[in-house]
Amino acid sequence: MKILSGEQLAQADASTIQKQQISSIDLMERVATLVFERLHQRLNGAPVPIKVFCGIGNNGGDGLAIARHLIQHGYHVTTYVTNCSKKRSKDFLVNYDRIKEVTKDWPILLSCKDDFPEIGQQDIVIDAIFGTGINRPIDGWMAEFVEHINNSRAFKVAVDMPSGLFADQAQNDAPVIRANHTFTFQTPKLSFFLPETGNLVGTYEVINIGLDPEYMMQVQPLANLVDKDLAQRMYKNRNPFSHKGDYGHVLVMAGSEGKMGAAVLASGAAINAGAGKVTALIPEDGNTILQCSVPEVMSILSSGESHVTNFDHELQNYVLCVGPGLGLKDDTFSAFAKAISKQASPVVIDADGINLLSRDLGLLKKIPENSILTPHDGELKGLIGEWKGSYDKLSKAQKFSMEHKVILVLKGAFTFTVTPQGMFVNDSGNPGMATAGSGDVLSGVIAAFLAQKYDPITATLFGVYLHGASGDLAVQTYAHEGLKASIISNFIGPAILNLFRQPQQQPPQQQ
Numbered sequence: 001m002k003i004l005s006g007e008q009l010a011q012a013d014a015s016t017i018q019k020q021q022i023s024s025i026d027l028m029e030r031v032a033t034l035v036f037e038r039l040h041q042r043l044n045g046a047p048v049p050i051k052v053f054c055g056i057g058n059n060g061g062d063g064l065a066i067a068r069h070l071i072q073h074g075y076h077v078t079t080y081v082t083n084c085s086k087k088r089s090k091d092f093l094v095n096y097d098r099i100k101e102v103t104k105d106w107p108i109l110l111s112c113k114d115d116f117p118e119i120g121q122q123d124i125v126i127d128a129i130f131g132t133g134i135n136r137p138i139d140g141w142m143a144e145f146v147e148h149i150n151n152s153r154a155f156k157v158a159v160d161m162p163s164g165l166f167a168d169q170a171q172n173d174a175p176v177i178r179a180n181h182t183f184t185f186q187t188p189k190l191s192f193f194l195p196e197t198g199n200l201v202g203t204y205e206v207i208n209i210g211l212d213p214e215y216m217m218q219v220q221p222l223a224n225l226v227d228k229d230l231a232q233r234m235y236k237n238r239n240p241f242s243h244k245g246d247y248g249h250v251l252v253m254a255g256s257e258g259k260m261g262a263a264v265l266a267s268g269a270a271i272n273a274g275a276g277k278v279t280a281l282i283p284e285d286g287n288t289i290l291q292c293s294v295p296e297v298m299s300i301l302s303s304g305e306s307h308v309t310n311f312d313h314e315l316q317n318y319v320l321c322v323g324p325g326l327g328l329k330d331d332t333f334s335a336f337a338k339a340i341s342k343q344a345s346p347v348v349i350d351a352d353g354i355n356l357l358s359r360d361l362g363l364l365k366k367i368p369e370n371s372i373l374t375p376h377d378g379e380l381k382g383l384i385g386e387w388k389g390s391y392d393k394l395s396k397a398q399k400f401s402m403e404h405k406v407i408l409v410l411k412g413a414f415t416f417t418v419t420p421q422g423m424f425v426n427d428s429g430n431p432g433m434a435t436a437g438s439g440d441v442l443s444g445v446i447a448a449f450l451a452q453k454y455d456p457i458t459a460t461l462f463g464v465y466l467h468g469a470s471g472d473l474a475v476q477t478y479a480h481e482g483l484k485a486s487i488i489s490n491f492i493g494p495a496i497l498n499l500f501r502q503p504q505q506q507p508p509q510q511q
């Protein structure tokens with residue numbers, strides 16, 4: 001699914017009105033009906049007090065039309081208009097008139113602090129104050145009003161976006177409605193996925209409002225969302241007559257004294273994700289640990305006892321995955337530099353591999369095009385320097401990716417994959433995955449898909465998605481707290497199966 005900017009959504013809106021020969025007021029009606037239907041499905045006629053707060057633009061117009069449908073269906077609705085300027089959008093005004101068809105109560109105008117209504121704990125608040133048209137931080141009495149709503153314990157439903165939130169630009173502590181649920185139109189917005197603002201959205205639900213398919217097809221999005229549908233389409237079926245040679249050989253260069261677990265996890269995950277063969281290049285003293293932990297993985301021993309000191313072996317045709325638990329010793333650095341310089345096809349570099357690379361960024365010239373770097377924030381600083389907020393981080397990462405022709409996986413609640421061809425946001429995963437070794441598993445999984453001849457971007461996106469999906473399945477048994485990296489790794493297979501499982505049908509309701 002594409003993630004568009006506020007401006008692009010307005011263009012999609014205009015293009016829909018032109019091509020579908022639908023008026024903007026009818027499009028607003030379509031949107032409001034779809035939101036109403038979802039609310040009605042959940043509320044099922046409950047006599048809860050509903051307060052609809054409308055701005056004076058088209059988001060407010062949506063709010064008025066939603067309020068009209070709710071009133072028509074017997075809900076207990078009070079409608080308010082935040083009267084922050086004399087301007088009104090055309091379709092706001094039409095809906096302001098139309099609400100009179102269903103109620104004698106005019107919407108209540110709010111113009112200052114004295115007008116703020118009390119909001120009860122049982123109330124449902126529908127926030128239709130600002131949507132994608134917000135163009136500056138909310139200030140003055142409106143800022144206090146946002147705080148007033150946020151301080152209430154009512155359940156808050158945002159229309160398109162929580163008011164005050166910008167779809168695609170940084171905002172420094174500007175007031176924003178803290179929604180419990182957001183019905184967002186056509187595409188989710190980039191700010192939903194960033195750590196500074198993601199929590200303001202609550203759960204979100206995308207409503208397909210039927211914007212012009214041609215526009216949606218050709219537009220270059222800010223990013224693409226990788227969800228179950230897309231992951232399903234990435235999966236490659238196996239040929240029944242295939243053998244292990246068809247699924248590649250991963251060489252995991254990893255581990256040092258006290259960190260052999262990282263080598264075990266990365267190489268084990270490569271096996272679990274379907275690599276035909278996996279070999280671990282590890283320090284001598286780690287051999288027993290590795291061989292006892294994952295019998296499927298072969299080993300090559302470096303001459304160093306406690307850390308890898310050299311890269312000398314006879315292997316041919318393998319995918320290199322380098323870095324987990326490798327350490328930062330000088331002779332490890334030389335072995336790392338030799339390892340990456342010998343590669344002709346993309347490599348996966350993680351953890352200490354990235355720290356070693358940051359020691360001499362000149363080595364970037366030796367890395368094959370489309371190699372995959374999987375830094376956490378601390379490691380990323382060694383590559384792109386400091387940043388101010390997520391938008392700055394993403395823009396620096398994009399510049400780095402294009403300049404060095406590498407794929408960056410920026411791990412987080414929503415992992416961003418930044419490629420020279422564009423940016424992707426991952427939709428799977430949960431906070432239980434914030435646990436030691438989870439990243440080692442990810443690097444092994446991505447390397448396994450590279451070895452299975454997925455192209456580098458697909459191997460990365462599919463690996464990141466499945467890693468998160470494994471965590472999502474595992475958490476149902478282990479809870480966030482009980483999740484650990486080896487469990488995530490063991491759930492890769494079930495997560496692949498789950499890609500093709502249909503959601504369970506609800507049993508028919510009894511009359």
Ligand SMILES: NC(=O)C1=CN([C@@H]2O[C@H](COP(=O)(O)OP(=O)(O)OC[C@H]3O[C@@H](n4cnc5c(N)ncnc54)[C@H](OP(=O)(O)O)[C@@H]3O)[C@@H](O)[C@H]2O)[C@H](O)CC1
Nearest residue numbers: 009013028057058059130131132133134135136137138160
């Ligand atoms: N995208 C679609 O296809 C559809 C979207 N719909 C809905 O429309 C809104 C976007 O509507 P728009 O009218 O462009 O914008 P808003 O309603 O969000 O707000 C614009 C008005 O607010 C003023 N403004 C902006 N920032 C502030 C502020 N900080 N304080 C006070 N006032 C502000 C702005 O006025 P100016 O003074 O800046 O000129 C506008 O008056 C979208 O989110 C959807 O909900 C359609 O219903 C259907 C299709």
Ligand SMILES: [K+]
Nearest residue numbers: 127130161163
């Ligand atoms: K809103």
